[in-house]
Amino acid sequence: MGEGLQIDEHPPFAVTVDLLVFTLSASALEVLLVKRGAAPHQGRWALPGGFVRERESLEDAARRVLHTKTGLDPDAVHLEQVQTFGAPKRDPRLRVVSVAYMAFAHERGEPQAGPSETAAAWTDVADASGRKLAFDHARILEVGLERARAKLEYSTLAVHFCEPEFTLAELRRVYEVAWDTELDAPNFARKVSAVDGFLIETGNSVKQGRGRPAKTYRAGPATIIFPPLQRPE
Amino acid sequence: MGEGLQIDEHPPFAVTVDLLVFTLSASALEVLLVKRGAAPHQGRWALPGGFVRERESLEDAARRVLHTKTGLDPDAVHLEQVQTFGAPKRDPRLRVVSVAYMAFAHERGEPQAGPSETAAAWTDVADASGRKLAFDHARILEVGLERARAKLEYSTLAVHFCEPEFTLAELRRVYEVAWDTELDAPNFARKVSAVDGFLIETGNSVKQGRGRPAKTYRAGPATIIFPPLQRPE
DNA sequence: ATAATAGTGTCTCTTAGACAATATTTC
DNA sequence: GAAATATTGTCTAAGAGACACTATTAT
Numbered sequence A, B: 001m002g003e004g005l006q007i008d009e010h011p012p013f014a015v016t017v018d019l020l021v022f023t024l025s026a027s028a029l030e031v032l033l034v035k036r037g038a039a040p041h042q043g044r045w046a047l048p049g050g051f052v053r054e055r056e057s058l059e060d061a062a063r064r065v066l067h068t069k070t071g072l073d074p075d076a077v078h079l080e081q082v083q084t085f086g087a088p089k090r091d092p093r094l095r096v097v098s099v100a101y102m103a104f105a106h107e108r109g110e111p112q113a114g115p116s117e118t119a120a121a122w123t124d125v126a127d128a129s130g131r132k133l134a135f136d137h138a139r140i141l142e143v144g145l146e147r148a149r150a151k152l153e154y155s156t157l158a159v160h161f162c163e164p165e166f167t168l169a170e171l172r173r174v175y176e177v178a179w180d181t182e183l184d185a186p187n188f189a190r191k192v193s194a195v196d197g198f199l200i201e202t203g204n205s206v207k208q209g210r211g212r213p214a215k216t217y218r219a220g221p222a223t224i225i226f227p228p229l230q231r232p233e
Numbered sequence C: 001a002t003a004a005t006a007g008t009g010t011c012t013c014t015t016a017g018a019c020a021a022t023a024t025t026t027c
Numbered sequence D: 001g002a003a004a005t006a007t008t009g010t011c012t013a014a015g016a017g018a019c020a021c022t023a024t025t026a027t
Helices: A060-071 A126-131 A138-155 A158-162 A168-179 A184-192 B058-069 B124-129 B137-154 B157-161 B170-181 B185-194
Strands: A014-024 A031-034 A049-051 A079-084 A096-104 A117-124 A197-208 A214-219 B013-025 B029-036 B049-051 B080-084 B096-104 B117-124 B199-206 B216-220
Touching: A014 A060, A014 A138, A014 A158, A014 A168, A031 A060, A031 A126, A031 B096, A049 A060, A049 B058, A060 A079, A060 A096, A079 A138, A079 B080, A079 B157, A096 A138, A096 B096, A117 A126, A126 A138, A138 A158, A138 A168, A158 A168, A158 B170, A168 A184, A168 A214, A168 B216, B013 B058, B013 B157, B013 B170, B029 B124, B049 B058, B058 B080, B058 B096, B080 B137, B096 B137, B117 B124, B124 B137, B137 B157, B137 B170, B157 B170, B170 B216
Parallel strands: A014 A096, B013 B096
Antiparallel strands: A014 A031, A014 A049, A031 A117, A079 A096, A197 A214, B013 B029, B013 B049, B029 B117, B080 B096, B199 B216
């Protein structure tokens, strides 16, 4: 940014945000996809996204798109920037730089297809990864998924997939689904309980129907887990 | 990106790359700064950067700027994207979205001030962090520094600060300087040697002058360190 | 020999993971 | 009581850090 700076000395770019909105179904991690109703890539599934507005920060744009496409309250979900994609031909129409964000929601909201979209649907990430997505969205998904899985190890992210009040089994299920693995319940409980500020006992407990009722917890102020949990394998 | 897409339906942005070029001096981690010769922020130190060109990928832009400002061979340094900064008023002149990259160099190259810069200098990161930098560059530095320090724990990044052939003491010094700490040499050697594909013995050794000669190593194919090294404290 | 630096060995303490045992509920 | 789920306890093995010890050089 050292050179002189007139409007016409640098090429104009469009800047978009593309969103990886993750949520948890009974047995899978799901991501929100929209079906494109217009060229290019008409009929293909894509990540929800939108142009950043003139006086809007990147994160505000991501929050706005999140609300528009899911109806979710952007302040109730965790949102973070993942990576920026800007290959010259990633959009055939014009030069678009896309800032990818990922969001973790514990509700499913009301997915809304946009004006030029024909559908919006929560999709098992395994299915989504197998599909031929529009643009470079398969790559974005790949990067975001790995980032999410890695961050579960050393951050308290997992709680964002849970209700405000949750049991250790529910929290453990987040890890098991995201990592496609099984974790030893006793060891899991011991480890997360040892992390200062991660979990706060509510004093309540819930009956699951068949067994001993589980204590419930709320998320504490901690954002990192130390020592980190380890992904098996 | 679902809406219709005419050039005039979305605001034009300028896209830049800003670079955190890190290198190691005898006792400090250093970052390359340039001194601005024009408004805004005239006279302030800033990160080297430049506009992304019309047919250039973000990473190519970063490589080009790196070469221009340091003379270094972009293929001989490690370069990775850090984060994108796009607050509406971060540049008072026009809407600029900047993609920050960080680079790790083992040579210092020949820093070159650009046409509108009055100086370019390697700067101890402690000094740089204390200065009032141009734009939001202090924040970019903060984010990049923490990212770099964190990645040293679980990646093989550190070797990029070393010559192609290096000793364990030299590698250890990277960590000690970057983390501002002291590491136990015997334990360090044992841990890094245990990581498969991290270090390859060359069979050579170098006399340091005063003591027993040290074996030298080359970087192996591994990119992650498991188990990770742990930052003391 | 002494100092300096490199590298190995050993010990202790913590933690991870396996799994046994106990607690509290429904059927 | 039997089955299901939650939670606590115990054991073993691996890893981390402290530090003693050995190796190889210069002076």
